[in-house]
Structures are given as structure tokens and as C-alpha cells.
Amino acid sequence: xxxxxxxxxxxxxxxxxxxxxxxxxxxxxxxxxxxxxxxxxxxxxxxxxxxxxxxxxxxxxxxxxxxxxxxxxxxxxxxxxxxxxxxxxxxxxxxxxxxxxxxxxxxxxxxxxxxxxxxxxxxxxxxxxxxxxxxxxxxxxxxxxxxxxxxxxxxxxxxxxxxxxxxxxxxxxxxxxxxxxxxxxxxxxxxxxxxxxxxxxxxxxxxxxxxxxxxxxxxxxxxxxxxxxxxxxxxxxxxxxxxxxxxxxxxxxxxxxxxxxxxxxxxxxxxxxxxxxxxxxxxxxxxxxxxxxxxxxxxxxxxxxxxxxxxxxxxxxxxxxxxxxxxxxxxxxxxxxxxxxxxxxxxxxxxxxxxxxxxxxxxxxxxxxxxxxxxxxxxxxxxxxxxxxxxxxxxxxxxxxxxxxxxxxxxxxxxxxxxxxxxxxxxxxxxxxxxxxxxxxxxxxxxxxxxxxxxxxxxxxxxxxxxxxxxxxxxxxxxxxxxxxxxxxxxxxxxxxxxxxxxxxxxxxxxxxxxxxxxxxxxxxxxxxxxxxxxxxxxxxxxxxxxxxxxxxxxxxxxxxxxxxxxxxxxxxxxxxxxxxxxxxxxxxxxxxxxxxxxxxxxxxxxxxxxxxxxxxxxxxxxxxxxxxxxxxxxxxxxxxxxxxxxxxxxxxxxxxxxxxxxxxxxxxxxxxxxxxxxxxxxxxxxxx
Numbered sequence: 001x002x003x004x005x006x007x008x009x010x011x012x013x014x015x016x017x018x019x020x021x022x023x024x025x026x027x028x029x030x031x032x033x034x035x036x037x038x039x040x041x042x043x044x045x046x047x048x049x050x051x052x053x054x055x056x057x058x059x060x061x062x063x064x065x066x067x068x069x070x071x072x073x074x075x076x077x078x079x080x081x082x083x084x085x086x087x088x089x090x091x092x093x094x095x096x097x098x099x100x101x102x103x104x105x106x107x108x109x110x111x112x113x114x115x116x117x118x119x120x121x122x123x124x125x126x127x128x129x130x131x132x133x134x135x136x137x138x139x140x141x142x143x144x145x146x147x148x149x150x151x152x153x154x155x156x157x158x159x160x161x162x163x164x165x166x167x168x169x170x171x172x173x174x175x176x177x178x179x180x181x182x183x184x185x186x187x188x189x190x191x192x193x194x195x196x197x198x199x200x201x202x203x204x205x206x207x208x209x210x211x212x213x214x215x216x217x218x219x220x221x222x223x224x225x226x227x228x229x230x231x232x233x234x235x236x237x238x239x240x241x242x243x244x245x246x247x248x249x250x251x252x253x254x255x256x257x258x259x260x261x262x263x264x265x266x267x268x269x270x271x272x273x274x275x276x277x278x279x280x281x282x283x284x285x286x287x288x289x290x291x292x293x294x295x296x297x298x299x300x301x302x303x304x305x306x307x308x309x310x311x312x313x314x315x316x317x318x319x320x321x322x323x324x325x326x327x328x329x330x331x332x333x334x335x336x337x338x339x340x341x342x343x344x345x346x347x348x349x350x351x352x353x354x355x356x357x358x359x360x361x362x363x364x365x366x367x368x369x370x371x372x373x374x375x376x377x378x379x380x381x382x383x384x385x386x387x388x389x390x391x392x393x394x395x396x397x398x399x400x401x402x403x404x405x406x407x408x409x410x411x412x413x414x415x416x417x418x419x420x421x422x423x424x425x426x427x428x429x430x431x432x433x434x435x436x437x438x439x440x441x442x443x444x445x446x447x448x449x450x451x452x453x454x455x456x457x458x459x460x461x462x463x464x465x466x467x468x469x470x471x472x473x474x475x476x477x478x479x480x481x482x483x484x485x486x487x488x489x490x491x492x493x494x495x496x497x498x499x500x501x502x503x504x505x506x507x508x509x510x511x512x513x514x515x516x517x518x519x520x521x522x523x524x525x526x527x528x529x530x531x532x533x534x535x536x537x538x539x540x541x542x543x544x545x546x547x548x549x550x551x552x553x554x555x556x557x558x559x560x561x562x563x564x565x566x567x568x569x570x571x572x573x574x575x576x577x578x579x580x581x582x583x584x585x586x587x588x589x590x591x592x593x594x595x596x597x598x599x600x601x602x603x604x605x606x607x608x609x610x611x612x613x614x615x616x617x618x619x620x621x622x623x624x625x626x627x628x629x630x631x632x633x634x635x636x637x638x639x640x641x642x643x644x645x646x647x648x649x650x651x652x653x654x655x656x657x658x659x660x661x662x663x664x665x666x667x668x669x670x671x672x673x674x675x676x677x678x679x680x681x682x683x684x685x686x687x688x689x
Contacts, residue, residue: 003221007077008064010086010147010223013093015056015063023052038120083225084233087141090151095133098158099126099277105166106175106276122273128259129277132244133158139237142230147223152213159206165276170561171369171491173577175271177391178284245284256282267390268578288392289678292671297682300675303668304683307628322414322479323546323594323618326469327610328536329376330462331489333553334586336523339569341508341516347527350534354589361602362585364638364645368577369558373429376485376554378607380406380438382629383673386641393429398677400433405625405676405688407611408481409439414620417441417478421468422485423449423460440483444468455528456497459487462532470539473547489525491558493518503527508569515565522557537591546594548617550610553586581643581651604645606638625672625687632669635662 027037041048067073076082100115103126108114119126140157141150165176225233243252256262262282263270271279292299337343346352354360366385367374374385377394381404388394398404408418421444426432435443446452451467452460465486472482495517502524506516533551540547559565566572577583581604588605590598596617605613612626612633622630635658638645642653646662655663676684 004068004073004077005064007221007223008060008073010082010089011063012056012060014085014089015059016052017089017092017096018059019052019055022055023048037123038116041116080226080229083147083223084229086147086223087138087150087225087233090147091134091138091141092130094137094151094155094158095130098133098137098155098162099129099275101159102129102162102165102276105162106169106271109166118275122275124259125273125275125278128255129275132277132281135237135241135244139234139241142225142234142237145225145227145230147225148220149217149222152217156210162276165280171558173268173368173558173563173574175267175276175279177267178280179288179389179391179393179397245281247281264390268574283390287678288388288394288397289674290387290389290670291678292667292674295671295674295679297680300671300679300682303671304624304686306668307624307672307687321545322416323548323592324473324476324479324543325411325416325481325614325618326473326540326547326549327379327481327483328465328469328486328533328549328551329372329379329484329554330486330529330533330551331372331554332491332522332557333489333526333529334556336519336526338582339508339519339565339571341506341511341519341569343523344505345503345527347504347523348530348587350530351587351589354533354537354591355587358592359590359596359598359600359602361588362604363552363588364581364604364606364640364643365553365555365584365586366607366640367555368583369555372485372554373431373434375607379552379610380408380483382407382608382611382625383677384606384608384639384669386639387670387673394677395429395431395434399437400430401437403437403439405684406438407614408483410611410615410623410626410688411481412439412441415478416481417476418481418483419444419472419476420483420485421445421449421465421472422487423452423465423468424487456488456525457494457499458492458497459490462486462488462529463535466532466536466539469536473543473545479545485554486529489522489529489557493521493525493557493559495521497521498524511568512564515560515568518559519565519569522559540591541593543593546592548590548592548594548596548614550588550590550614552588552607552610555586556583579643579653581638581645584640584643603649604638605633606640609633609637623688628665628669628672628687632662632665635659635665639666 024037027040030036064073067076100119103118104112104115107118137151137154140154141147144150144153161176168174168176168180243250244255247253247256256278260274260278260282262274262278264282267279267283270282274282336347365375366378371393373395374393377383377399378385381394381399383394385392385394408420412418418440419442420431420435420438420440422431423446426435426443426445432443432445446460449460449464449468450471451464453464455461455463465484465488469482469484473480498521502520504520504523504527506520506523508516511519536549536551540549560568563572563574563577566577572580572583585604588602590596590602598613598617609629612622612629615622615626616630635647636644637647639655644652644655644658646652646658652658655666658666672683672687675682676687
């Protein structure tokens with residue numbers, strides 16, 4: 001009897017879905033308002049549960065009784081039609097629950113009522129999400145071949161994706177993109193950074209539930225689907241999934257036009273108004289970069305000709321000794337005194353003194369709270385992340401596959417020895433492949449570095465990186481280019497990061513104890529980076545060889561969940577984080593032991609301009625690409641996605657609002673970037689010659 005009851009659960013699920021459908025039809029006919037479907041259920045939650053549950057149980061019990069009376073239970077439950085029926089019902093049920101889970105974790109896990117409100121306003125988008133998830137669920141069940149197991153695996157998969165999207169959103173204020181999945185192999189590097197925010201009881205509960213369900217499935221009867229039926233089912237499912245995943249220019253596009261409102265220009269709104277599932281699918285792209293509308297060999301020839309007409313006739317340097325060049329991209333180096341709180345001491349007092357003495361300004365980062373490699377990409381290649389599709393990762397998707405021209409290869413042609421160093425694993429962002437492809441002669445990760453001392457619980461200190469940089473410069477027999485990426489200030493900013501040795505205290509009105517401590521820990525890291533920078537500059541001044549150091553922060557820190565520290569200190573919120581340049585500006589300095597002839601006031605500039613600025617300062621013969629950038633910098637000194645600073649320092653959100661010359665320069669630049677990184681490289685050789 002128990003075996004039959006267990007195998008009849010799909011009937012109960014089917015009656016549950018049928019009851020919800022009938023309830024919706026009746027309520028809609030009575031009120032002619034879809035919002036009433038949710039209003040009544042929300043206000044009378046207990047009554048709704050009793051109504052749906054009661055109807056489902058009565059119909060299920062009656063059906064089960066009649067099948068027993070007529071001795072049909074074994075015949076029906078043993079048929080393959082029943083197995084297919086079970087797979088379809090479970091697919092819809094799992095999809096319906098999972099669609100709600102996705103929205104709950106995306107909007108507000110602490111207030112599920114907001115999800116109900118979202119479903120009230122956008123019922124068609126919720127149902128469309130259910131349909132999309134049903135296709136994938138049914139396909140997985142067909143691949144697994146057993147209904148209960150396939151449905152269970154799929155639900156766990158959806159739950160994990162909802163969690164990952166949740167954590168990315170609270171730490172980075174951006175949703176999960178399909179291209180992020182390429183970093184799945186690097187989870188062991190990421191988990192320690194967010195471990196303090198992971199709920200141990202929830203993890204134990206999830207693991208325990210999975211173990212119990214697996215045990216139950218192992219001992220209880222199965223509903224298996226024969227292989228030939230699975231093949232018959234999977235073929236049209238693959239076609240439908242392909243059509244709805246890559247919907248552009250397919251029959252499925254009309255359904256997205258009708259049941260969604262895609263907003264690729266604003267991913268925050270795209271994910272909120274369409275739900276995270278449709279948001280993710282809308283970003284499934286076969287191309288990582290945005291292709292210009294008019295890209296062709298003829299267009300690239302015209303672009304190259306325009307750039308060539310503006311060529312700067314830079315002469316070869318006559319210096320007997322070519323200056324060493326050092327990049328130090330410091331993890332989350334930013335000025336915390338910009339927060340409206342009081343510090344017991346200035347955490348970056350040395351940096352301020354250096355800013356007065358040397359060329360300095362602000363770097364407009366393409367990232368916030370993470371994705372260090374994207375900033376690194378801009379500085380080394382002088383190409384902008386702005387033209388990548390959302391979630392596109394230049395290191396993993398492009399530079400890890402083959403060699404590309406860069407500032408590294410440019411200096412190598414000038415006779416430089418080139419070294420990249422990062423005191424962490426080379427697997428993160430696939431740097432072990434990317435650095436050689438950019439032209440570095442020598443690559444040092446944590447296992448190859450001599451100096452790996454720590455001054456905190458987690459990561460190698462900035463002082464150790466300074467020692468490694470200085471050793472490399474002193475040992476090089478040729479002029480050296482050293483690119484160093486630090487990690488000491490990486491999150492988490494846990495209370496015990498410095499084992500109680502932190503020295504800075506923070507006070508502020510309305511500041512929670514948790515955020516007060518987190519800001520103090522972050523400020524302590526900045527103080528130590530500030531001291532390391534001073535020592536680096538002091539040592540540079542003692543070198544016999546001319547040396548220039550470019551130092552900048554990669555991005556602002558993620559302080560608290562959902563920008564909590566920024567909100568509490570009045571710095572900004574989720575909306576201003578998307579539109580204000582102050583969320584992306586980090587200190588930028590050009591230190592040297594000789595006169596570089598670089599303007600003292602750099603203003604705000606994008607990392608893409610660092611290399612051409614240096615090339616111009618060093619006096620080496622430039623290439624057309626760097627000439628183009630030095631020209632463009634006068635019109636658009638800084639830009640990132642939906643954020644452009646013009647020659648007068650005014651911020652606009654659309655390139656159309658710039659001068660005609662600036663807009664044309666950006667258009668040509670986009671053509672060059674696509675041609676080099678993703679196109680046919682029609683003019684790459686000429687531009688880098």
C-alpha cells in the first residue's frame with residue numbers, strides 16, 4: 001500500500017496545480033483583475049492553503065480509492081505514460097517553486113511579501129519563468145531517467161544558482177551573469193572571501209536535506225522512463241531550449257517581446273523587472289564583445305586612415321639608460337575618509353604627501369567591489385570593458401586563448417625585461433595563461449615568489465610585494481617592466497583579520513557596530529598599504545637607474561552587504577552606485593626618481609590611458625593605437641559603462657551627449673577594440689606597427 005501511495009504523489013502534485021489553476025480562473029472571472037488572485041491569497045493565507053490543499057487531497061484520495069477498487073493502480077503506475085505524466089508534473093511543480101525562490105533571493109530574502117507583490121505586478125513574467133524552468137527541468141529528468149531523482153537534482157541546482165546570485169548581488173551590487181559560470185572552477189579561491197557571510201545552519205540544513213532525500217530515493221520505489229521515450233522527448237526539448245536560450249532572431253523572440261521587457265542597458269532593472277531567470281537568459285551571448293553595427297574590412301581601413309592622419313611624430317628616445325617601469329595595482333586601495341565618519345588618524349597620510357609632490361589624480365575603475373582582472377585588463381591592453389557584453393570576462397573569454405598586443409609587448413620591443421607578479425594562485429582569472437599571452441617573459445605567483453610574508457590572517461602583505469618588486473628591479477640586467485597586483489586588502493574585512501593589532505578607530509553617527517568594525521579593519525589595511533607605498537618610493541629614489549612607478553587602486557571595497565557601510569555613512573546607495581563616478585574613483589599616482597614631464601594634475605582618467613601616457617612620457621616611438629588614445633584622452637579622459645567624463649569634467653550617461661569629435665573618437669576606438677580582440681584583425685598590424 002505504501003509503495004502505491006508513494007508512487008501516486010505525482011497525482012497529488014497534479015491536483016495541486018489543477019486547484020491553483022481553477023482558483024485563478026474563478027477569481028479572475030469574479031474580479032477581472034489578476035492582482036486579486038494574489039491579494040486574496042496573501043490576506044487569507046491560511047484559507048488559501050486549506051482551500052488548495054484540501055481540494056488537492058480530496059481529489060487525490062478519491063482517485064487513489066477508485067483505482068484501488070477497480071484494480072487499476074498497478075497497471076497505471078507501471079505504465080510509461082504515467083512516467084511521462086510524472087516527469088511533466090514534477091517539471092512544472094519544481095519550476096513553479098524554483099521561480100519563486102529565485103525572486104525571493106533576488107529581491108529580499110527577509111521579506112517574502114515583496115516577492116508576492118512582484119508576482120502581482122508581473123504575473124506574465126513569473127509564468128514565463130516557470131515555462132522556461134520547466135523546459136530545463138524536464139530535460140534533466142529525461143537525461144537522468146528517473147522522475148524523483150531528476151526533479152530533486154534540478155531543484156538543488158536552481159537553489160544553488162539562486163544563492164550564488166544572492167551573494168554576488170549583496171557583495172558586488174550586480175547580478176549573476178551567464179559568463180560568470182566560467183569561474184566555477186575557482187570556487188575554492190572565492191569561498192574563503194565570503195565565508196563569514198555564509199549561514200552555517202542553512203548549509204547544514206541543505207546538506208542534511210540532500211542526504212535524507214538521497215537515502216529516501218535509494219530505498220523507495222522509482223518511476224523510471226525507458227530510454228527510447230527519453231530520446232523522443234529530449235530531441236524537441238533541446239530544440240526548444242536552444243530557441244529560448246538563444247532567442248534573438250528565432251521564433252522565441254516574439255515571446256520575450258510579449259512577456260518580458262528586456263533592458264540590456266541597465267542590468268539592475270533588467271533583473272528586477274524581469275526576474276533573475278529571464279535576466280540571466282537575456283545575457284546569454286555567443287559573442288563576448290559588442291560588435292559595432294558597421295564592422296567590416298572597408299570600415300576598418302577608413303578608421304585606420306583617420307587615425308594615421310592624426311599620428312604624433314614621436315622620436316626615439318636618446319637616453320642612454322631606459323627607465324624602469326613599475327605598475328602597482330593595489331587591491332581595493334581607496335580613500336576611506338570620503339565616508340562621513342571620523343578616523344582616529346589619517347590612514348593614507350603618506351599617499352597624500354606623495355600626491356602633492358608627484359603627478360596624481362583618480363583612476364575611473366570599470367569595476368566595483370571585485371573583478372580585479374578587468375581593471376588589470378584595461379591597464380595592460382588599453383582596451384575598455386565598456387564594450388563587453390554584461391558578464392563578459394576579458395581574461396577568461398579572450399586573452400587566455402591566444403597572444404594579443406599589449407603594453408607588455410610594446411615595452412618588450414623597446415628592449416625591456418618584463419615580469420608579472422601576483423601573490424595568489426595563477427588559476428584565478430586564468431592569469432597563468434593570460435600573462436604569457438600578453439608577452440610577459442617571467443611570471444611569479446605565490447609559489448614562485450621569494451617574499452610571501454603576511455601581516456594579516458588571509459593574504460600576503462603589500463610590504464612583501466614591495467620587496468619582490470625591488471628584488472626584481474635590482475636583479476634585472478635590462479630595463480625592467482614589473483607589473484605587480486597586490487591582494488592584502490581583499491575582503492573579507494573580518495574583525496580578527498589583524499589579530500587585534502589594528503590601530504585605527506572610527507566613530508560616526510548612525511554607524512552600526514558591525515560596520516564600524518568593518519571600516520576600521522579596512523582602514524587598517526589602507527594604512528599598511530600606505531606605509532608600503534612610502535617605502536617603495538623611498539627605495540626607488542635610491543636606485544641608480546631612472547624608474548617610474550604607476551600606483552593605483554583597482555576598485556572600491558565592498559563594505560557590508562548591499563552597500564550597508566556606504567548607506568550608513570551617507571556616501572550613497574544602490575541607485576547612486578550605478579550613476580555616480582565617486583563609486584569608481586581610486587587614487588592614481590606616477591612616482592619617479594627623475595623628471596617625467598607628466599602633468600602634475602591628472603584629473604580623473606581611465607586605466608586605458610596609463611600605457612599611452614607613459615609611452616608619450618618615455619619618448620619612445622609610439623604606435624598608431626597609442627596616438628589615437630592620447631588624442632581621445634583630451635576629449636574623453638575617463639569613461640565606463642553608461643558613464644562618460646568630457647573634456648570639461650562634466651559627467652554624462654550617453655556618448656551622444658559628448659562633442660561630435662569625442663563621439664567619433666569613441667566609435668573608432670570601439671571598432672579597433674572589436675577588430676583586435678574579437679574580429680578579423682584587419683588593421684591590427686598597422687595600428688601596432
